[in-house]
Amino acid sequence: MVIRLKKTKEKAVLNFHPWIFSGAIASGETGLASGDTVRVESSSGEFLAWGHYDPKSQIRLRLFSFDSSEDGSLESYWTSKWAAIYESKLKLLPKDTTGFRLFHSEGDSVPGIIVDCYQKTAVMQLKTPGALRLREWLVSFLTTKGFETIFEKGDKPDEKSGGDSIFHKGEESEPIFTEHGIQFIADISKGQKTGFFLDQRDNRALVSRYASGRTVLNTFAYSGAFSVYALLAGAKAVHSLDISKQAIELCERNLSLNGLGSPKELSRHKSLVLDSFDYLKTMDADFYDLIILDPPAFTKSIATVNQASRGYKDINMRAMKKIQTGGLIFTFSCSQHISFDLFKKIVFGAAKDAKKRVRILHHLTQSPDHGYSVFHPEGEYLKGLVIQVDGDT
Secondary structure, rough: OOEOOOOHHHHHEEEEEEEEHHHHHOOOOOOOOOOOEEEEEEOOOOOEEEEEEHHHHHHOEEEEEEOOOOOOOOHHHHHHHHHHHHHHHHHHOOOOEEEEEEHHHHHOOOOOOOEEEOEEEEEEEEOOOOHHHHHHHHHHHHHHHHOEEEOOOOOOOOOOOOOOEEEOOOOOOOOOOEOOHHHHOOOOOOOOOOOOOHHHHHHHHHHHHHHHHOEEEEOOOOOHHHHHHHHOOOOOEEEEOOOOOHHHHHHHHHHOOOOOOHHHHHOOEEEEEHHHHHHHOOOOOOOOOOOOOOOOOOOOOHHHHHHHHHHHHHHHHHHHHHHOOEEEEEEEEEOOOOOOHHHHHHHHHHHHHHHEEEEEEEEEOOOHHHHHOOOOOHOOOOOOEEEEEEEEE
């Protein structure tokens, strides 16, 4: 099966970009089925790459090989690639860490495949028709690596997402794993994403560096991981804020798991089941001197970038107005369509409107096991800054 590109649309593939959009295709789609492996050729018939076909997406082809002899038809091709990734990821892990991202889609040249590991539990997300066709081989590979529970987390049941979630092996729904020696629960069946946000690992460790003696507000707290790090690092007080009661319950379980559940320790922690936007607006000024802003993605499409930008600006401006002079804000965007440059402009606008002098201390991104290809800059989805609010302008 061969798809040929338009003459003006070959440059991106020659630069090893893994996506081909519908508008780049000149011919070859007739008769193709969802998930088919396709040979991609230039307008003159020269080989360019192998990819998986998705007729329902504007990204018609996701490329996995630029070698004409490696078309992905053999199980050995994939198991060899997966094994190499597995070994490289283990070398990236910090000491006393058993939770990590094994496969990061295009970042690891395995488009559509996400696998997060929690001790002896592997959680799969197969995002494309091509990835779904590799399901059996992937389960077999993970079994050979000693995973005792293999869980596939689906989205809403439809053809593209792969349907409902399912245990392919084992039944551990809340595995406990370690991160820098700290224990956490991953709620893989009911929680967000694969059950935990592993991409913030290094940024949580950086919070530990600054939390001692501070009064911390952790907004959009979810599992409370930032809160656990801050308390273990000697924070004076930590308030964990989330609109979801289920999320706060998970936060409190993670506190107890790390010896922070005693009456003495709980005196330093307060759970708040509230809307983060509302709380940032009404909270007392000068109470907190470290605020964490880690909201969910405010946009998943280019069409809503302006609206999302206003949301990010709003929470940053409110935090800047209320934080103590000299206080630190860890602020993040996990929206792919919000570039790092745009995010810094948003923070600039928030500081200007809040009439605060703000300095950038750190640029933050996703942990190394979530690395992205230099040929696919879209893979840099997590952007973060540590800023210090020095006072009024």
